[in-house]
Amino acid sequence: MPRPLRPARDELAEATSHGVLYLRRLRRAQLSLSLLAVTAFGGLLGALPLALYLLPGLSRIDLLGVPLALWLVCVPLFPLFVGLAIAYERRAEALERAFRALVGPDDDAEP
Amino acid sequence: MIAIAAVAAVTIGAIGLGVYGVRFARTTSDLFVASRAVTPWFNAAAISGEYLSAASFLGIAGLEMKLGASALWLPIGFTAGYLALLLFVAAPLRRLGSYTIPDFAEARLGARRLRLLAAVLVLAIGGLYLVPQLKGAGLTLREVTGAPYWVGIAVVGLVVALNVALGGMRGITYVQAFQYWVKTFAIVLPACVLLIVLGGLPERAALFGRELPVAPQGGARIVLEQRTPVVFPRAATVRVDGVVVSAGPGARRTLPRGELVVAAGTTLPVGEGIRAQTGARWSRPVAPGGGTASPLFVYSLLIATFLGTMGLPHILARFYTSPDGTAARRTTVRVLGLLGLFYLFPVVYGLLGRVLVPALYVTGQTDSVVLALPEAAWPGLGGELLGALVAAGAVAAFMSTASGLLVSIAGTTSFDLWPGYGVGARLVRFRLAAVAGMAVPAGVALFARHVDISVLVGWAFALAASTFCPLLLLGIWWTRLTAAGAAAGMATGALTATAAIVTGLAGGNGGSALGEGPVDALLAQPAAVTVPLAFAAMFVVSRWTRPPRETDAAMLALHLPDGLGASAMR
Numbered sequence: 001m002p003r004p005l006r007p008a009r010d011e012l013a014e015a016t017s018h019g020v021l022y023l024r025r026l027r028r029a030q031l032s033l034s035l036l037a038v039t040a041f042g043g044l045l046g047a048l049p050l051a052l053y054l055l056p057g058l059s060r061i062d063l064l065g066v067p068l069a070l071w072l073v074c075v076p077l078f079p080l081f082v083g084l085a086i087a088y089e090r091r092a093e094a095l096e097r098a099f100r101a102l103v104g105p106d107d108d109a110e111p
Numbered sequence: 112m113i114a115i116a117a118v119a120a121v122t123i124g125a126i127g128l129g130v131y132g133v134r135f136a137r138t139t140s141d142l143f144v145a146s147r148a149v150t151p152w153f154n155a156a157a158i159s160g161e162y163l164s165a166a167s168f169l170g171i172a173g174l175e176m177k178l179g180a181s182a183l184w185l186p187i188g189f190t191a192g193y194l195a196l197l198l199f200v201a202a203p204l205r206r207l208g209s210y211t212i213p214d215f216a217e218a219r220l221g222a223r224r225l226r227l228l229a230a231v232l233v234l235a236i237g238g239l240y241l242v243p244q245l246k247g248a249g250l251t252l253r254e255v256t257g258a259p260y261w262v263g264i265a266v267v268g269l270v271v272a273l274n275v276a277l278g279g280m281r282g283i284t285y286v287q288a289f290q291y292w293v294k295t296f297a298i299v300l301p302a303c304v305l306l307i308v309l310g311g312l313p314e315r316a317a318l319f320g321r322e323l324p325v326a327p328q329g330g331a332r333i334v335l336e337q338r339t340p341v342v343f344p345r346a347a348t349v350r351v352d353g354v355v356v357s358a359g360p361g362a363r364r365t366l367p368r369g370e371l372v373v374a375a376g377t378t379l380p381v382g383e384g385i386r387a388q389t390g391a392r393w394s395r396p397v398a399p400g401g402g403t404a405s406p407l408f409v410y411s412l413l414i415a416t417f418l419g420t421m422g423l424p425h426i427l428a429r430f431y432t433s434p435d436g437t438a439a440r441r442t443t444v445r446v447l448g449l450l451g452l453f454y455l456f457p458v459v460y461g462l463l464g465r466v467l468v469p470a471l472y473v474t475g476q477t478d479s480v481v482l483a484l485p486e487a488a489w490p491g492l493g494g495e496l497l498g499a500l501v502a503a504g505a506v507a508a509f510m511s512t513a514s515g516l517l518v519s520i521a522g523t524t525s526f527d528l529w530p531g532y533g534v535g536a537r538l539v540r541f542r543l544a545a546v547a548g549m550a551v552p553a554g555v556a557l558f559a560r561h562v563d564i565s566v567l568v569g570w571a572f573a574l575a576a577s578t579f580c581p582l583l584l585l586g587i588w589w590t591r592l593t594a595a596g597a598a599a600g601m602a603t604g605a606l607t608a609t610a611a612i613v614t615g616l617a618g619g620n621g622g623s624a625l626g627e628g629p630v631d632a633l634l635a636q637p638a639a640v641t642v643p644l645a646f647a648a649m650f651v652v653s654r655w656t657r658p659p660r661e662t663d664a665a666m667l668a669l670h671l672p673d674g675l676g677a678s679a680m681r
Binding site for chain 2: 023026030034037038041045046049050052056059062065066067069070072074075078079081082084085088089092093096099100103
């Protein structure tokens, strides 16, 4: 069930323009962060097929008896995903903390 | 016998937990309250458990064996999809409180008709994704018991439909989390044990060198259940039930039913739709030329899986067990870790399968390589036990995914498309929808026997990426989106993706028997073209129309950090 939107809307109408402005700024900051992360990720992942295509020699180098190209596809991307996800998560939560401090400086209920 | 027992145990366990789940759901007044106690790790295991389907458990290794290392982009895309979900969707959507895409469409854009369009697409994508799960069921039960292909589909279809119709699969986070570990154990342990037993990868020449698949030591004895058209990549002489068949290089023959005997070291004939590849070519993830290793196909597949995951109907529903947006984000990070762990291992089965069960190249049933490998690699009790373990893992895979999909399909049908009034009427319709929602894909699965599991899944992802991905991304992050724009974008994406796939099929693209040109690659995996088209249509039409009244309120609900009421905005 979608949360009833009417009350939130009424409250928004009463909200000062400051809160709205700050929220818009937060949304844009979050979007920039996500776009930065997806660019970094897209660059790395997108480069791999191209590198393997342009450097067929990677299939001839053996590591533990298995071609390097195969290693590159099977293993390193998965830890990379996790690393990127953790870095993103930290930044996104920091942005939200900053927003909380901004809209409610006297509200210290947040950890 | 051990394998039959293992499969029976998993099936009965699913029914039992389903019945138990009904009681659990009744005694817990509010599932949300219960789920607040669920930690992100547990929740992540549940999400991964529902996500790892027959396509992951059986399909990746099967497609790898058939096509080569180009199939290994699939697990990367399957995992990367959760990164897209994390970066753009998980936290805001959890805050809005919409757990199905039709819900989101109406809450964000306030248009009832858009909800209906989204609901129809949920049925299409869910159905398309359900077919390969049932195909996996048919293959597994045939491999384990020797029963005909349709028996597995009927049994599993019936069990899952009953379970869902009786309401047993709702909110059973613990069952799904358990299923994740069953599947991971069942793929990791046999892979490691077989590599140790074999002392590493055997026959490197066949894997990475110049050799085509050949009959292993002692020769190959392959039972052909039907007349089988094959191609001989090299000159060979084989016997079928004692009748000698000789063929020159490149010759096509139709082998009669019976037992095919191929002497050790002889190059095997390959079934229709399979290209015999040398090890060097087979083991290249990207290669010049056409087919599934062409860069165009690889990129299109990565786009489809990266952007399509968020649009699968059973995925978003699982996020409701997270208490808030922050927890949803933390859960997704852990899902990436758990999926990464699982996806390190299917590749082993494809590699070993090429050498140890090359008979599958003749019959074309490469999708069953995971099931067939343990006993072929390690004859005796050990192989039999490992075989039972992978069979149990496969059952867990298609049971959990099929249940999640069917809940979405039945829920969408009975709430959005065919709403009943009153709890009784709703429940009856939900149950009818569950039965019908299983019957149709089961019928399709009977005929889709020769289409690879992962190819069918690729189409579901293409459709999801071309419709729901633009709706979610623009809906969450762009204030100017309008209902008309969203409808135009989704319609454009759905029509172009479907048209491409149907055209490709009509032109004989079995998915794996892919033509050489760039057009063939895009017909088989159209996401690289259809996703930008859908985004463009959604953007352009939105600029021409007025955003709905709901926009500000929805944006507030989506992006206000947890723990702050709207009152904090003063």
